[in-house]
Amino acid sequence: MKRRITMSMLAGATLLASTLLGTSRAQAAPDQAEPAQAAPALTQAALAPAEFGTDWHDPVTAAPPVEKPAGKSCHVTLAEAQFRDFTPYKGSYTPPDGCGERWSKVVLRLDGKVKGRQFDRLGYVHVGGVEILRTSTPQPSPDGIEWSVEKDVTRYSDTFRRSQDVEMLIGNVVDDTYTGVIDVKVSLTFYAGRSQAPAPDRVLTLKDNTLTTPRNSERIVAEVYATGSGGGCEEYWYLTVPDSAPYSCQAAGGPYREVQLKVDGRLAGIAAPFPTVWTGGWSNPFLWYVVPGPRALDIKPIEYDLTPFAGILNDGRPHRVEVSVVGVPEGQSGWSTPVNVLVHQDAKSTHVGGKLTVHKSADLVNSSTYTPGSDHRVATEGGHRLTVAGYVDTSHGRVATTVRRVLANTSSHRWTDGETVDSLDATWADDESVTVDGRGPARTTHTRRTYTMDGTTTLGAADRLRTVLTLGDRAAVTESREGRRTAWTRFDDTYQGDATYTANVPRDQRHAVGTTSERYRIHGPARCYDRSLRTVQGVLIGNHRGC
Secondary structure: OOOOOOHHHHOOOOOOHHHOOOOEEEEOOHHHOOOOOOOOHHHHHOOOOOOOOOOOOOOOOOOOOOOOOOOOEEEEEEEEEEEOOOOOEEEEEOOOOOOOOOEEEEEEEEEEEEOOOOOOOEEEEEEOOEEEEEEEOOOOOOOOEEEEEEEEOHHHHHHHOOOEEEEEEEOOOOOOOOOOOEEEEEEEEEEEOOOOOOOOOEEEEOEOOEEOOOOOEEEEEEEEOOEEOOOOHHHHHHHOEOOOOOOOOEOOOOOOOEEEEEEOOEEEEEEOOOOOOOOOOOOOHHHOOOOOOOOOOOOOOEEEEOHHHHHHHOOOOOEEEEEEEEOOOOOOOOEEOOEEEEEEEOOOOOOOEEEEEEEEEOOOEEEEEEEOOOEEEEEEEEEEEEEEEEEEEEOOEEEEEEEEEEEEEEEEEEEEHHHOEEEEEEEEEEEEEEEEEOOOOOEEEEEEEEEEEEEEEEEOHHHEEEEEEEEEEEEEEEEEEOOEEEEEEEEEEEEEEEEEEEOOOOHHHOOOEEEEEEEEEEEEOOEEEEEEEEEEOOEEEEEEEOO
16 A cells, blocks of 8 residues: 555455454434435435535445334343454343343344544454354544444344353554544343244354254254455455466465355355455445445354254264365465354254265366456456255154255456556355255245446546446345245345545545445335435435335
């Protein structure tokens, strides 16, 4: 960054690896979280300044609020802290009084504020060692911002039934230059009653990379909060190139990444990591001041259905569970992969036996080809297939589970000498089907995930730096019984941004301009949600709802 402005130097947020040991929404400040239908965009645009000033709208996303049931609720504060360095907050949690031990829903809320100058920072919240939130922070205005994140954490109910230690950290650096102290409060709200979808009976963490499950486990799901971070090139792994290419971020195998989970050394799950763009990413913080990129403030975990391995895991002994990221250069850090394991137990059995019956892993494909020239180019194609199947003998009969997962990644990365023009057009596909056969007709849940990134950063005359970028986070989920579709949902979160500023000058001389937008849609037979946001120079000029 000090030598010259290049996309690869600035593309990621400045996040430090020591920040990390080891369905939701971000929204504006409470009084702005759910504004009424906005005035017409043209009227609002007339109120926007000619360029960014010292203040802008608080961060907001188009995602839907967490739905909350009616009836009695109880509130618990988990943490209140001001983060100036890498000292974690440590406290304690006590279950709420008056809402019972079973809850229809548990909702986490983080409220934050920061002012001055500060990078985006990564953070986490642990309760009893279980990671219940991984987050990053928006970058502040000189005058200050407030934001909040809500997340449904009902699946961690087992953890919340007992008193626990609490640990939270948003690693930060405060000095004469970076003045922003990150002030946060995290709370839980418990809603009395029974959940429509029963929460897991147990929530486990790994101990020295080993897992011991209850002997009567009948369904086992691991979740991994995988993030590329740490201030190096793995913050923006999707831009790395083979060692033969003249670019400032290199990796021998190019940009293909895959998060693998192994049980006792055997491959048990594969997944495409989500290409998160942090709020300083793609060389241009003006893209993210008001509307962050998809998932930036609430990192969703990758899920792996390990039920086919239940017959192996249920022997009462510790089993080695390891997570690794394919493609990371040997000896290089930059990824954090904490693991939670969610277990459903058979209450009428003391031991659920079973067997792994199918394990088929195709060869991993990763081709990253460099073509030299005045317009340098790296073309990448990668992918992997894994099928595992097994059964468990439960008190209600034999239940067989088959998990199939297919990954694919294509990308085209082009740049000029000096990286003054730098562009990427990439797509990731993560196609998963889980079939459960037992207790009635066979049921299949098929999830097609697609992530896209298409952008260009250009450093032009007078050091004017412009970034144009489109991001997509999409999924299609279909449920069927014996081949007949019984339910479906479509999800699409699309972000678009175009921002320009003068690089290599003090903040008040950047003369920044920018427009951003987000459209978030969910459609299904029983639900329709459609919300769009639009900003100009940090002013929210559009907030429209469909359906």
